[in-house]
Amino acid sequence: MIKVGIVGGTGYTGVELLRLLAQHPEVQITAITSRTEAGLPVSDLFPSLRGRIDLKFSTPDDAKLTECDAVFFATPHGVAMAQAKELLAAGVKILDLAADFRLQDVKEFAQWYGLEHSCPEILAEAVYGLPEINREAIKKARVVGLAGCYPTSVQLGLAPLLSQKSTGGSQLIDGTHIISDSKSGTSGAGRKAEIGTLLSEASDNFKAYSVKGHRHLPEIVQGLKAIAGHDQIGLTFVPHLTPMVRGIHSTIYARLTEVGMSVDYQALYEHFYQDEPFVDVMPAGSHPETRSVRGSNGLRVAVHRPGNGDTLVILVVEDNLVKGASGQGVQCLNLMFGLPETTGLTQIAVSP
Amino acid sequence: MIKVGIVGGTGYTGVELLRLLAQHPEVQITAITSRTEAGLPVSDLFPSLRGRIDLKFSTPDDAKLTECDAVFFATPHGVAMAQAKELLAAGVKILDLAADFRLQDVKEFAQWYGLEHSCPEILAEAVYGLPEINREAIKKARVVGLAGCYPTSVQLGLAPLLSQKSTGGSQLIDGTHIISDSKSGTSGAGRKAEIGTLLSEASDNFKAYSVKGHRHLPEIVQGLKAIAGHDQIGLTFVPHLTPMVRGIHSTIYARLTEVGMSVDYQALYEHFYQDEPFVDVMPAGSHPETRSVRGSNGLRVAVHRPGNGDTLVILVVEDNLVKGASGQGVQCLNLMFGLPETTGLTQIAVSP
Amino acid sequence: MIKVGIVGGTGYTGVELLRLLAQHPEVQITAITSRTEAGLPVSDLFPSLRGRIDLKFSTPDDAKLTECDAVFFATPHGVAMAQAKELLAAGVKILDLAADFRLQDVKEFAQWYGLEHSCPEILAEAVYGLPEINREAIKKARVVGLAGCYPTSVQLGLAPLLSQKSTGGSQLIDGTHIISDSKSGTSGAGRKAEIGTLLSEASDNFKAYSVKGHRHLPEIVQGLKAIAGHDQIGLTFVPHLTPMVRGIHSTIYARLTEVGMSVDYQALYEHFYQDEPFVDVMPAGSHPETRSVRGSNGLRVAVHRPGNGDTLVILVVEDNLVKGASGQGVQCLNLMFGLPETTGLTQIAVSP
Amino acid sequence: MIKVGIVGGTGYTGVELLRLLAQHPEVQITAITSRTEAGLPVSDLFPSLRGRIDLKFSTPDDAKLTECDAVFFATPHGVAMAQAKELLAAGVKILDLAADFRLQDVKEFAQWYGLEHSCPEILAEAVYGLPEINREAIKKARVVGLAGCYPTSVQLGLAPLLSQKSTGGSQLIDGTHIISDSKSGTSGAGRKAEIGTLLSEASDNFKAYSVKGHRHLPEIVQGLKAIAGHDQIGLTFVPHLTPMVRGIHSTIYARLTEVGMSVDYQALYEHFYQDEPFVDVMPAGSHPETRSVRGSNGLRVAVHRPGNGDTLVILVVEDNLVKGASGQGVQCLNLMFGLPETTGLTQIAVSP
Known part of the structure; x- marks a missing residue:
């Protein structure tokens, strides 16, 4: 034990x-x-x-x-x-x-x-605690700085597009102008006595916050640079508060390069994540819901290309307290102690 | 298997x-x-x-x-x-x-x-599927009619007060005028396309329904009579729709008899349920919350006697889909097949 | 002005x-x-x-x-x-x-x-600020102590049953054992930084509180005694927190006396409140919803007698911030300054 | 009348x-x-x-x-x-x-x-019913096709950036790659018996829908072209369902041209909407909340330029049933019948 x-x-x-x-x-x-x-x-x-x-x-x-x-x-x-x-x-x-x-x-x-x-x-x-990107390093780490809740969703949403592993060095998207419009439930604000997240204030309500700059912005950019293997990354990140308890939904927008116009993104994503126990690439045309992962360590991603144009839309959902925090922590713990990565993390989402 | x-x-x-x-x-x-x-x-x-x-x-x-x-x-x-x-x-x-x-x-x-x-x-x-009351019969049953969601909460809330086992034949309460004011989340209405349980209709809203008579009334009365061992049972049962997904909270009011005035109800409840894996008698003065059992098979009960008067107030919470339905079903399945009663039912509530 | x-x-x-x-x-x-x-x-x-x-x-x-x-x-x-x-x-x-x-x-x-x-x-x-009971006194008052949110709902729910005006001195109910099971939205807890009413804590959740005694209990009892014209009043009052912002729903239980068994309560209520601009006696069999008065100064009441038995069930809804507080304040202001009582209070409820 | x-x-x-x-x-x-x-x-x-x-x-x-x-x-x-x-x-x-x-x-x-x-x-x-853009034509119209809920928010969010009136023919943004990430409460789905918008399904949940193409897309594009006075408009529009009843929040992303880099957008927006009774340009740095306009005909807009970079972020909130539908209808009615535009539309938002 x-x-x-x-x-x-x-x-x-x-x-x-x-x-x-x-x-x-x-x-x-x-x-x-x-x-x-x-x-x-x-x-x-x-x-x-x-x-x-x-x-x-x-x-x-x-x-x-x-x-x-x-x-x-x-x-x-x-x-x-x-x-x-x-x-x-x-x-x-x-x-x-x-x-x-x-x-x-x-x-x-x-x-x-x-x-x-x-x-x-x-x-x-210290090793950055995002197993799908950093698995081998985590296994050997003494100190893991676990990835933040928003950063997990944005990085895993973009990794197949930016990773050398899948793109072979081609720039599929314009990495300098990525947009992530992210929405979180109120549990992301923590268990703190504050007026802004009272049920009376935050329910039947929706708002953006920290548009001028959120602490997760530099973390995400650092991670995307590492994944891409270059520094040409620019991100506009706008977090929003949603009247629910658990869940993050990131809607990510990326513009395709000319090279990127001829790629099958559904196949790219499915291939990239084929061996991942906790990342589920949804069938083409899907709209994943946050509650489909509530209470579980799963993260779901769907990739869309509206009108077959040059803008990709990537939808990512996770439970911010599980895959976005404590579940990811247990996942890293398993790796650090040589256990099967899914040990203790087989909870099925609670739905409805 | x-x-x-x-x-x-x-x-x-x-x-x-x-x-x-x-x-x-x-x-x-x-x-x-x-x-x-x-x-x-x-x-x-x-x-x-x-x-x-x-x-x-x-x-x-x-x-x-x-x-x-x-x-x-x-x-x-x-x-x-x-x-x-x-x-x-x-x-x-x-x-x-x-x-x-x-x-x-x-x-x-x-x-x-x-x-x-x-x-x-x-x-x-057929055997009535409420293991805390009917365990031995369920073990031998070929057909189990599982207890309803509201009936589970009301019967387990009242069983210590009415059961021959604990009362030794004394009438501790006036069984002819019991009141259960019960509140349920919308999942109790089922996965049916109806206007009344749309989020737009049911959220930020609270109402009673079926005050003139709900189908669970005869089921509860039948159960209470069986527990009490006599037919002198009268119940006013008022269900309400609460703007939440899962959970039932029954607030039960019972008037004490003269004999009943001198009983230690905290001790009575703790003793009655001491061996039950899924019934948790809360410490004196507690107000159990529905979310404390969300997603789990637990039922929690607290017994109050405001102002040390002649009215008992019993608070009961359960997840209507687990202990109030499917979890109870698995619990009975375990009994019917000779498995430990808690097999597959050890989920911890998801909270927040 | x-x-x-x-x-x-x-x-x-x-x-x-x-x-x-x-x-x-x-x-x-x-x-x-x-x-x-x-x-x-x-x-x-x-x-x-x-x-x-x-x-x-x-x-x-x-x-x-x-x-x-x-x-x-x-x-x-x-x-x-x-x-x-x-x-x-x-x-x-x-x-x-x-x-x-x-x-x-x-x-x-x-x-x-x-x-x-x-x-x-x-x-x-000081005059107690509940115009439907105290109108004439309020008109002449220099100081009005406005009725609380729960007390407004319980007193107006019971007034027709207890008032000398309507009962002519007969005891229609056993006033010594009244029960009010009341539910409030979180705005009743005020705009205060507290953990218990965070959206993350209070949503998808239901609980009772202050069962051993809430501050509104003595206020309600004082009011009921004044309405009844005698002191034989006993009340069990259990407030609950509901995952919504605005609204109070009181479910009141009263046992009929022998005299009370032969009364037409629908008619009694309709007559009692026939001239009241803000109290709406619902048609027989109704289940009023809190959202039907959200944002308005209206209070709605329905009276039921399940199974034609000896227990009356009275359902009352109000917006706790309007008829339960600030709207009632404006109503009293109008009375104190000789204005028509409804001046500035004609908002229609916002629904959905 | x-x-x-x-x-x-x-x-x-x-x-x-x-x-x-x-x-x-x-x-x-x-x-x-x-x-x-x-x-x-x-x-x-x-x-x-x-x-x-x-x-x-x-x-x-x-x-x-x-x-x-x-x-x-x-x-x-x-x-x-x-x-x-x-x-x-x-x-x-x-x-x-x-x-x-x-x-x-x-x-x-x-x-x-x-x-x-x-x-x-x-x-x-027929005249398109968006008074802030089309006021004079609406006054003379026999038939008004009222602007949709999402289209109202996106067009009024972008009008100052695209309008000849304010830009004098300069292209301040790249109009061919605008993104609107829009979020709506469930009342936008109408009062229809459907499973997807049941409280049990839609609460504590967040999802995108119709990413491949929503009916409001061509309406918005038509409107933006009219405002801009040219056809070089391209829009990626992603609507989302938020667990609340009323409200739309559109988060709009636009890339600045070189000319656009030197403009004071706070001043531009304030000037553009200075005479509008229902459009409120928020102070710099604001994050408008949907509930701040709940039940009112107001629309609020804030313009951000994170890190002083080349991406503008425009936040727009409205009540989808008022400014996004029926209130806008009354506003147009007032114009068509020569009444002051705000007649009957002075409701203050209900908050909390």
């Missing part, structure tokens, strides 16, 4: 990790920390876990995290990098659900997150 | 059965029928099942249901009773999610459901 | 007052205060009012409230009573949307609201 | 017309027709209108529509064109909420709507 600790388990990625890990056959949750809730049984805070998790929140000091095999950080950014060094020294593998180990450029990190990176040397060895 | 067939798998109880049975380690789904969708892959109708169920809908004639070990009816009432005789003759066990085998009184059945019962002799041997 | 000030206009009753008063032909809003938002244009906080309200929030000190003809308090309890004396001295009429002037018994106020009443002498002259 | 008839008043645009017209000081509704509901009081079908509309549905034959001054068609396409000739001959003005008089090209109409146009000569004189 892998002994797993969770730092900061009081948010939505925390409770989702608990749901998944409690059903994972090879994991034992040995510690879960929260400064604010120390002493409280986990199932008092999250009644959905009554009878399934028999643990109390402990303070970070009492948690004996160094005795774990792996520790998840389900915390705001800035926490994981403060504790990483000690954990690594104790031989503990780290999976960060926040942004501390996502952006390789410390200046960019400082610019978007408003604080200096405290362990650039660990950042240098 | 138990070979299971499903008749009429295009509704919400059907897709929920598929979700549960596809993850059940001892079941093989061998047939699923639908006249209207025959030939269609199940996962085309229910994209949440893509990659998990590799079956097509077949016509009832092609389905070879007589080769199954057990057949679920996830159909409107009237279908199961028409096919029961042939299936029983072939040695197939029957679990009906509709009402054909719930009401023992054929006159009452005719009155509430508007058609004559076509096989009273099979009805006579 | 009546010069109106609003103290504490940053909550939902505040913005709803603004919506109604901005369209009121006889009112000029001259001041709106908020300590936290002083200096901010009202339409920056509430974009729905852009172009319709050209006012900034001011501090209570700058607001010159004493120059108003009437002042609404859309504040937490405790604020109105602190400022009432000075306003009354300046000849300003007071309408309090909070609880400071609802409960006549200062001990009860202290017990339920946790603070001493600071001006019992003003409380003594 | 203008005598107004409504053909086909049983859908959402019908009930919304009734809500608006019942409060319109210069309109008398004299007839409302429905073949299926003939004889039924309007307020029985739409309880929100109880006490406000005292009319019954009549058959088209009994309705004496030729005695009206104006007739609205709130019907599926194909109905208005069948009755237009007779009504015009009787001197009745026609406002069609469906598509019969939107597309000037009868071939295009046949292609997208699947039927031949039956009165091309009337189509030739």
Whole structure:
């Protein structure tokens, strides 16, 4: 059994990790920390876990995290990098659900997150946690910075178009003017007392936010450059808040190059993802729905070319708390410990 | 492996059965029928099942249901009773999610459901599918008429108060004037094209329905009489439609007798359900939420006595599609085939 | 034009007052205060009012409230009573949307609201703001303590059964064991940053709360006693949170006395409310929906007697922010200033 | 008083017309027709209108529509064109909420709507009902084909960028590759018994639809060409279904030309719409919300230029049933009958 600790388990990625890990056959949750809730049984805070998790929140000091095999950080950014060094020294593998180990450029990190990176040397060895792109590196990693929720959907939506693996170096699309119009449920905003995401405010309502620049923009661009193998990437990324709890739907627009005009994209996508257990290329003409993956680790993608013109429209859905966060975390954990990648991740979506 | 067939798998109880049975380690789904969708892959109708169920809908004639070990009816009432005789003759066990085998009184059945019962002799041997009350009978049953969604919540909410087992024959409450104010999500209305349950009609809205008499009323009363061991039962049952998908919340009001005034109800409920894997008596003062059991087979109950007066308030929550229908069906299936009762039913609620 | 000030206009009753008063032909809003938002244009906080309200929030000190003809308090309890004396001295009429002037018994106020009443002498002259019951007193009042949202629905639902006016002193129901199972949208919880009413928490969810005792209980009981003209009133009141924004639905259960068994309740209700502009007695057999009054000052009531038995079921719907709060406030304002009662309150419900 | 008839008043645009017209000081509704509901009081079908509309549905034959001054068609396409000739001959003005008089090209109409146009000569004189673009022509029109819901949002979002009036012939954007990613509430799908828009299906869910081509695409393109004064327009239009009742949010992406790089778009938009009563250009940096216009005839637009790059992002919100349909109809009616344009359209949005 892998002994797993969770730092900061009081948010939505925390409770989702608990749901998944409690059903994972090879994991034992040995510690879960929260400064604010120390002493409280986990199932008092999250009644959905009554009878399934028999643990109390402990303070970070009492948690004996160094005795774990792996520790998840389900915390705001800035926490994981403060504790990483000690954990690594104790031989503990780290999976960060926040942004501390996502952006390789410390200046960019400082610019978007408003604080200096405290362990650039660990950042240098950290692996970006997006298994469909980075599987082999994740297997060997000591530190994984898990891909963000929006970035997972946009990168996996575009990977077949940009990857050297599938395009053989041809530019199929104009990578400098990609658009991702992305929509998220409110759980993406976290379990925080805020007026803007009250049911009274956010239901029967729809709006964009952060149009001038969202923190996930540099992460996505970094990832697309890596996938493409070049730096000629430009992205307009507009996130929106949708009156639902779970789910991200990214609608991605890309303009074809002349070379790109003669490609069969349905075949390209199906081939690219043929061996992926969690990526499902939908039949031609499909419109995937977020609820079709609710509660599961699946991501679904459909590729359209309206009017056979020069604009591709790629539709991607995922559950932001599973494939966009905690499920992806478990997927990486499986890879890091040599388990079959789908272990503990076979939940079927709950629908309706 | 138990070979299971499903008749009429295009509704919400059907897709929920598929979700549960596809993850059940001892079941093989061998047939699923639908006249209207025959030939269609199940996962085309229910994209949440893509990659998990590799079956097509077949016509009832092609389905070879007589080769199954057990057949679920996830159909409107009237279908199961028409096919029961042939299936029983072939040695197939029957679990009906509709009402054909719930009401023992054929006159009452005719009155509430508007058609004559076509096989009273099979009805006579049918067992009411509510394991917490009827476990031993279910184990031996060939035909189980699964308890309805509302009836499950009301009967399990009241059983500790009425059962000879716990009350030793004392009347703790005035059983002649029980009130159940019950609220259901819209999935209880089924997957039917109707205006009243459109999102545009039912969201941001709340209403009662069928106040003059709902079909579940005679079923609940029959069940409460059986639990109580006497006929002095009167119930006012008012169902309401709530703008959510899954979940039933029954708020039950019962007036205490003089004997009943001195009982510790928290202890009574905890003791009554101490060995039940799916019934969770909440700590004193709790207000269980429907989402805490969403997607799981759990039912939660809390008992209150406001102002220490003579009125008990019992709060019960369940997922109407799981413990209120398909999950209860699997629970009964497990009992009928000698499996541990929780087999395939260990899903943790999806929350948020 | 009546010069109106609003103290504490940053909550939902505040913005709803603004919506109604901005369209009121006889009112000029001259001041709106908020300590936290002083200096901010009202339409920056509430974009729905852009172009319709050209006012900034001011501090209570700058607001010159004493120059108003009437002042609404859309504040937490405790604020109105602190400022009432000075306003009354300046000849300003007071309408309090909070609880400071609802409960006549200062001990009860202290017990339920946790603070001493600071001006019992003003409380003594305050009139309870429920026009259908108290119309004449409101016309002459200097201080009106507006009825709460739940209390409005329960009292108007029961008034025909309890009122001397309609019953002529007969007890039609057992007033000592009334049950009100009430459901509210989340706007009733106010515009407050709290986790429990986040969309991620409260949507697709249903729960009871405050079963052991809600602050509206003593208010309702006080009101029912006044309506009945005697003290033999007992109420079990269970509020529930429904995943919608606006609306209250109270389902009220009352047991008939022998005298009550022979009464035509449809006729009784229709007669009782025949002249009321905002109370609509629905046709026999109706199930009123909350959305049918959304955004309007209407309250709808239907009376049922299932199975012609001895239990009456009364269904009441209202918009908690309009008839349950700000609309009722405007209705009282009209009465206090000699205007037709419906002035500025003719909005038709928004549906769907 | 203008005598107004409504053909086909049983859908959402019908009930919304009734809500608006019942409060319109210069309109008398004299007839409302429905073949299926003939004889039924309007307020029985739409309880929100109880006490406000005292009319019954009549058959088209009994309705004496030729005695009206104006007739609205709130019907599926194909109905208005069948009755237009007779009504015009009787001197009745026609406002069609469906598509019969939107597309000037009868071939295009046949292609997208699947039927031949039956009165091309009337189509030739019909005016497109989008007052901000076509005000003078609407004033003189006998037949108005009201702009569709999505088309209103996209055209008004783009008009300042394309209009000769504001651009003086310069191409500020590449008009051949415009993208509109549009999101609608479910009321846009109409009051029809369908499975896809059940609350159980559409809530907590998000999906695109009709990516290969939606009927509003040719309408929008026709309109944009007219606004631009040239034919070099290409649009990728992707509509999405959002789990809410009312509201459209269009997120529009346009690439700037070199000339366009030096323009102040905030000023351009504010100037273009400075005299419009129903179009509100939001302050720079705003993210308008659909609920801020819910129930009102307002449309709000914000223009962004992320990173000061070459891609403009225009955000547009409207209530699809008001500015996107029935409110726009009333606005056109006012123009056609010489009334102030805002008559009967001063409702403030209902929020929360």
